[in-house]
Amino acid sequence: MRRWASTLAVIVLWQLVAALELLPPAVLPGPITLLRSAAAMVVDGSLPGALAISLARVLAGSAVGIVLGLLLGLVAGLWRVGEDLVDRPVQMLRTIPFTALTPLLILWFGLGEAPKIALIVIATVVPVYLNTFSGVRAVDPKLVEVATVYRLSARQRAVLVLLPGALAPVLVGLRYALGLAWIAVIVAETVNPSAGVGHLLTTARTYVRTDIMLICVAVYAALGLLTDTLVRLVETRLLRWRAPALPAATRRM
């Protein structure tokens, strides 16, 4: 409760500023106005609709980007030839701020879904690749030798030893990737608006609907937080072997 006191104070202060009209509502509407607008947007369906579209884009783009990043990271991590082929191009891609690619992607892919998805793919593939690659390379070679002794196939080695061994860094990459996916979708939807939360945001700017703009920002924040929490949940589930509960009575042998 104490931890929320300051937040609460800010909200109360904010409402006070709005009620006394110390700032014009077009600059900063109060929290009660925001809640009312948000409720209206939910009722008329504009907010859930936009949300669903943005979410679908993030899911599609990051699914492709994550799978691609995993595969490329495995290829580069497993084989020297793979590293020679894959690493340099991805490292170059890494140095480009992906937002700068937006106009190019529109030029190449037109104005539909394709350039938006492509931007999300590019944003997510890099962190997943980097963490998978270094994660695979960092798997204890002594464990990899076990796979050799028992003559596991390349696929078994990847699935049973290398990927699980690289899982912790891969999940870190995944968290970065999903964070970037939301940034990518915002950029894509505001530069090239056609439905989605970003479209809502740009339309609101045209009509100086500060309340809607603030709601969109809050929605983005909430979605970012939500995906982060989801990955953390997945992480604790998948990495639970790292801190196993010791048996109550630890026997000698």
Add this chain to the structure above:
Amino acid sequence: MSLSRTTRQCEGGVQVRGLSKRYGQRLVLDGLDLDVELGQIVALLGRSGSGKSTLVRILAGLDRPDASHHLAVGSVAVAFQEPRLLPWMPVWRNVALALEGAGAPRTDHGPRTAAVAMLDEVGLADRADDWPLALSGGQAQRVALARALVREPDVLLLDEPFSGLDALTRISMHQLVRRLHARHRRTMFLVTHDIDEAIRLADQVLVLAEGRIAAAHLVRHPLHELRRDLLGELGVTEDETSRTRH
């Protein structure tokens, strides 16, 4: 130079002729000959850095020799100094891993049944669903033994598997190895630097020095004489022995 890894040629044992391995300037194995007979426990003694692990790694197919006239090894499984369990798999899956790769034996009732049965033999059936990190060092090493045995290898290579364990745990591991050997009759090649461990477990004790098998003893004649001979062959002087006996 022939690099054959077939069971037929040596009928499940180990036969090596003229094996050499060099690391940089250092010739670690220098034309080594080795025979391990089927069903026996052969202990290999050698001072630290004498090339014991190098030999095991070559027999296990983890390293390539620089030269060898003849190298015939049956199917192998290895227990290393560290248990090397995959921490992200429950204990039984670690054992069942040995049933996955090429050359793994068929199981009648599925991998889990086979794994748990073998865990039972090392006294850990009740830990089948635990994570490896929840095990003590000795328990983890016993799981590693179960993993190696469930593979039903012609030759079980053991590279100082007990040296990281405390003295009491080591003694019960010795008893376990004897019991498992009596039951499965697997050929075992046990690398150790512990003379007493070698004498206690092996049918035959070899000494690795200067990159070759410098001496071979059947564990028969009076043990204190064997012990003294082995000490001498390992290059441990009377002075060193008395110093280590406080």
